Amino acid sequence: MSYQEIIYEVEDRVATITLNRPETLNAFTETMIQEWADALQRAQRDDNVWVVVVTGAGRGFCSGGNVKGFAYAAEQEAPPLHTQRNHMRYGVHQVPRAVAQLDKPYIAAVNGPAAGAGMDMASMADIRIASDRAKFVMSYINMGLVTGDGGAYYLPRIVGLSKAYELMWFGEPIDAYEALRIGYVSHVVPHEQFPQFVKDYARKLASKPPIAVQLIKRAVRKGLSTDLDNTLDFLEWAMLICRSTEDAKEGPRAWREKRPPVFTGR
Secondary structure (H helix, E strand, C coil): CCCCEEEEEEEECCCEEEEEEEEHCCCCHHHHHHHHHHHHHHHHHHHHHEEEEEECCCCCCCCCCCHHHHHHCCCCCCCCCCHCCCCCCCCCHHHHHHHCCCCCEEEEEEHHCCCCCHHHHHHHCCEEEEEEEEEECHCCCCCCCCCCHHHHHHHHHCCCCHHHHHHHHHHCCEHHHHHHHHCCCCCCHHHHHHHHHHHHHHHCCCCCCCHHHHHHHHEEEEHHCCCCCHHHHHHHHHHHHHHHHCCCHHHHHHHCCCCCCCCCCC
């Protein structure tokens, strides 16, 4: 699939998805959503991709949906509800569903504003790294709407229940340093150093044994959705798989030889 509204690049086992509508702060369209979901699925299928990064072109990460379109639609007569029942399922929800199938590390490199659904999209990532120019706002409430793209699921798991309510009910922006204070982002980086920091961070993560990394991600997700016994059963299975890999031999070998390990994903 060729892309019109995103850029997809793979280098050093890192796939980077760049949202590429800078003139709108990367507000998404139907085309962008389809391309974004396709790129996530492509990265999942590619054994040469060990880490996935999403970022925005220009000065914004993602400003969410088309607010002008919302304003116009609000003035029109709404079509019957039954005709809209799959509107989000086959639209914007393609991205969170693709993220849910991605067992590789997924990093949001938030280079600028992330608003409304744009903040939801950042919340779906496993790790968020912010430029010091980043801002975050759950702006749905200011439009009379609910968070539509997974924010109600992800945000409480990141910042806790009360803070998530506060962010969603008040709809007030926070800067990168407040996002760091509440645990929403893992790192805040001066904007001039931001691209190199993200690249180095992703490369470092991509140097780790990918089978173990992916099974850790699956185990954490399992632990969030089930009880201890089921999680332990999963971990026993995951440990057996890891022990069967060449990487599980390379790690101890490199430790004995006092050198950095070189993992191959086998």
